[in-house]
Amino acid sequence: MSTEKRIQERDVVIQTIAKLMIPFIQLYGLYVMVGTEGxxxxxxxxxxxxxxxxxxxxxxxVDKGRMKMPEGWNAVFKSLGLYLYAGVGxxxxxxxxxxxxxxxxxxxxxxxxxxGGPATRGFWVGNIVEVGIGVTVMAAFVSIFYDLVRKEEKKxxxx
Amino acid sequence: xxxxxxxALLFFIVVIAIAAITTKDLLAxxxxxxxxxxxxxxxxxxxxxxxxxxxxxxxxxxxxxxFMIAALSRTARWEEK
Numbered sequence: 001m002s003t004e005k006r007i008q009e010r011d012v013v014i015q016t017i018a019k020l021m022i023p024f025i026q027l028y029g030l031y032v033m034v035g036t037e038g039x040x041x042x043x044x045x046x047x048x049x050x051x052x053x054x055x056x057x058x059x060x061x062v063d064k065g066r067m068k069m070p071e072g073w074n075a076v077f078k079s080l081g082l083y084l085y086a087g088v089g090x091x092x093x094x095x096x097x098x099x100x101x102x103x104x105x106x107x108x109x110x111x112x113x114x115x116g117g118p119a120t121r122g123f124w125v126g127n128i129v130e131v132g133i134g135v136t137v138m139a140a141f142v143s144i145f146y147d148l149v150r151k152e153e154k155k156x157x158x159x
Numbered sequence: 160x161x162x163x164x165x166x167a168l169l170f171f172i173v174v175i176a177i178a179a180i181t182t183k184d185l186l187a188x189x190x191x192x193x194x195x196x197x198x199x200x201x202x203x204x205x206x207x208x209x210x211x212x213x214x215x216x217x218x219x220x221x222x223x224x225x226f227m228i229a230a231l232s233r234t235a236r237w238e239e240k
Contacts (some may be wrong), residue, residue, distance in 0.1 A: 032213075043216045051221045058225065141222055148229035 010061065019057035025052040028051035033128045033134045046137030053142045062149050071146055079141035084132030167207060172198050183238045189227045198222040 007103035026049060033045030090103050163221035172195060196219025209232035 043212070044210065044217065047214065047217045049221060051217050054222060054225050145222075145225060145229065148226060148233075 010059070012065055013089050018055055022052050025049075029138075033130050042133030043137050045130070046134035047141065048139035049134065049138040050145075054139070054145050054159050057145065057149065062146075066146075069142060071143070073144040074139045074146070078143075081134070081136030081139070084135070085129055087129050088132070090137070097116070114133040160207060165202070168198055168202050168205065172202070184236065185231055185234075185238060186228070186236055189224060189231060192227070193220050193224040196223070 029045045029048035029052065031045075032041045032048060048082060053065070053069050094103070167201050174189065175191050175195045179188045180193060182191065196215055199215040200212045200220065203209075203215055
């Protein structure tokens with residue numbers, strides 16, 4: 001196989017640096033998504049997480065990248081993020097606001113009466129929504145990159 | 160906000176943008192666009208908007224460069240005359 005030969009020729013410096021960097025990049029992406037108090041940061045954190053997986057594929061090759069992040073997970077993660085966003089934003093608030101249907105009004109859940117509206121929005125519900133956005137963005141970027149790389153592989157196999 | 164640093168960064172951005180659209184080597188154009196995005200991220204950070212800055216660095220300099228190189232590997236490297 002030509003792919004195995006290409007994997008063996010990869011540089012050990014790049015692989016070691018990638019092994020060292022990837023956990024910190026992912027931790028930073030998670031920090032951007034949920035670490036700060038205010039709202040926002042889901043798209044940025046998801047992009048940083050996707051960049052870590054793209055670095056994994058670039059450093060170790062497509063085969064090991066598919067072992068760590070299989071392509072079937074992309075659809076699962078995309079759907080999971082959408083369900084988190086729409087579920088927290090819509091379903092919970094529709095249920096807890098007793099039929100008034102306050103979509104994306106995070107202060108409508110009963111937790112807001114205990115710890116206050118801004119705290120609910122910022123700490124609890126906003127973080128779950130941001131994780132949903134970030135997971136969707138990460139899976140979308142990784143699936144675009146896998147699509148670009150896979151077509152290249154097919155072309156090489158024909159030749 | 161430091162005015163000379165700002166002017167120097169904007170000058171380099173203009174130079175890199177002109178170089179990126181005039182070169183015939185598409186790989187060089189991609190690398191120049193990556194440098195353009197990095198300098199743009201420096202400008203955002205220098206204008207005290209760190210959030211936009213590292214988004215630009217992650218998307219423009221990181222993910223877009225990887226996408227464009229992966230797309231370039233399926234086409235020719237040199238622009239037709």
